[in-house]
Amino acid sequence: MPDKAPWITYRPELKVLDCTIRDGGLVNNHQFSDEFVRAVYDTCIAAGIDHMEVGYKNSPRLFPPNEFGPWRHCHEADLNRVFAGHHAEKTGLKLVAMADAGKSDWKEQIIPREESVLDMIRVAFYAHQVSEAVEMIEHVSSLGYEATANLMSVSNISETEIDTVLEAIRPTRATVMVIVDSFGHLYREQIDILYNKYAAAMEGTGKEIGIHAHNNIQLGFANTIEAIILGANRADATMGGLGRGAGNCPMELLLGFLRNPKFKLRPVVQLLQQFIEPLRQTTLWGPLVPYNITGQLNRHPRDAIKFLDGPDNKNYLRFYDEIVGDY
Numbered sequence: 001m002p003d004k005a006p007w008i009t010y011r012p013e014l015k016v017l018d019c020t021i022r023d024g025g026l027v028n029n030h031q032f033s034d035e036f037v038r039a040v041y042d043t044c045i046a047a048g049i050d051h052m053e054v055g056y057k058n059s060p061r062l063f064p065p066n067e068f069g070p071w072r073h074c075h076e077a078d079l080n081r082v083f084a085g086h087h088a089e090k091t092g093l094k095l096v097a098m099a100d101a102g103k104s105d106w107k108e109q110i111i112p113r114e115e116s117v118l119d120m121i122r123v124a125f126y127a128h129q130v131s132e133a134v135e136m137i138e139h140v141s142s143l144g145y146e147a148t149a150n151l152m153s154v155s156n157i158s159e160t161e162i163d164t165v166l167e168a169i170r171p172t173r174a175t176v177m178v179i180v181d182s183f184g185h186l187y188r189e190q191i192d193i194l195y196n197k198y199a200a201a202m203e204g205t206g207k208e209i210g211i212h213a214h215n216n217i218q219l220g221f222a223n224t225i226e227a228i229i230l231g232a233n234r235a236d237a238t239m240g241g242l243g244r245g246a247g248n249c250p251m252e253l254l255l256g257f258l259r260n261p262k263f264k265l266r267p268v269v270q271l272l273q274q275f276i277e278p279l280r281q282t283t284l285w286g287p288l289v290p291y292n293i294t295g296q297l298n299r300h301p302r303d304a305i306k307f308l309d310g311p312d313n314k315n316y317l318r319f320y321d322e323i324v325g326d327y
Contacts, residue, residue, distance in 0.1 A: 026244035030069035113144030184216025210234030216295025245301035
């Protein structure tokens, strides 16, 4: 087989976003050291990654600072401390934060783009929050940020709800509409349907389609490359698949698939060795049996997380019987 990659794996316009600190922070309440965050930042630059999502712009009222680390709030003082001197024009890396509808004091927390090291705000929302999401997108766009629309838990809502959301997002200034498989439930056929639906709804707007996949049934990578093959030009991944519950599409697999010479795998492998693998000694994530079960049942992984945090966390059969009985 020739080494030259087919067009589906080499598209210069395709951009990769690392969400290790934002999504990975859900496993440890965002209690990452500055050294860890900076190591991911340096790795993203060395690896040629386009965006790094550094955390949430979530409300300190709802997520008390004595319980959550700084990357749950991304105060400008913390951003400036760790990313001092950052300029996307020099590094080739854009910094990103996520703001959740219903969880962010976004009118107060998000300052004008020229006063921040952040380049993009990803607006995350559930279908019933789409009105607030539209307002958030317009607000952050007016402040000078690139904005994306991330409809969460898409596997758990009706087609009518999806259509309603897409209709509302279409006229906004969001540059990307992201397919988000929050429960890690989707299969290839469903990714195909959703991609085609999203792409048709955004046709003529210039908006790109993105993919954010979770790995509950070990399809995070497969579903990501399926979306890419179909035409998605924004792809999310995390170092070592670090993320809530079963985790995400692993960055080390995604970069290998893309075969774009701008992406370098060695810095990622170095980060895995020095920071990610040692984290496994104290932090649990990955496609474990309880997450497989919640993923197959299209349920939020919170039940599996609670089970794995309990004293009887090897009794998978008990968990299965309890959760299937509740289904």
